[in-house]
Amino acid sequence: MNREQISRLAHANHPIQSPLDDDSVRQLLEHGAPCGDERVLDLGCGGGEWLLRALTAHPQLHAEGVDISEDALRQAREAASRLGIQTRLALHHQEAADFRSTDSFDLVLSVGATHALGGLLPTLAAARKHLAPGGRVLIGDGFWEREPSQEAIEMLGDFTDLATTLDRVVADGWTPVHGHVSTRRELDDYEWACWGSLASWALDHPADPDSSQVLETAAARRTEWLRVYRDTWGFVSLVLRQTSD
């Protein structure tokens, strides 16, 4: 089974691929798209869950998503058709850095996908290029709650603490207008949902040739989380406006 198939199984019960619960996602979208008729772009949209929720909640909203995973985009397309919102959703199979549009967007989203553009500040730079005057960015990224081990840095990347993360964002010309730090429960629930789905699938399909690989993946992720970064890693989502347009 390839990485994308495993990711799909892992997120079966947590379609938002970041440690955020439904209420947090709803509130972040409300702050990101307060009018409901926005044009929204998601860089690294995965299965499009953020866009699907925004489109479902707001019949006047239009959205575009960019991702390199054909499998994830197919899921997004199928879900949009099931929900009857496909005419308001455009999906682009390409590198987020290569995406160009003649349109600008009122909200540019990138949650759990800053690695797609080389980190937090490069993602904000990319978002800025696509932003309409007065537009907002909704970005979600990791930070260190405590001093990380070298192993955690190697596994997750070199984040900073929350205060420094905010300082960098502000120094880059952005003003946070809303924010959410994922709770202990959101962080744990997300991880447990991912391993739980993998383990359940493996146990439900014992004769499948991929069953033992999937079970091992679930166990490895659980061990990494508990032993390497559960106590040091956090996740912050920010709604930002440009300090001056």
Ligand SMILES: C[S@@+](CC[C@H](N)C(=O)[O-])C[C@H]1O[C@@H](n2cnc3c(N)ncnc32)[C@H](O)[C@@H]1O
């Ligand atoms: C953790 S998922 C987050 C998905 C979604 N934003 C969410 O929160 O549900 C990260 C996504 O980034 C995508 N990605 C990784 N590198 C990318 C790149 N260079 N260009 C576009 N998308 C990329 C992956 O395919 C994956 O769908």
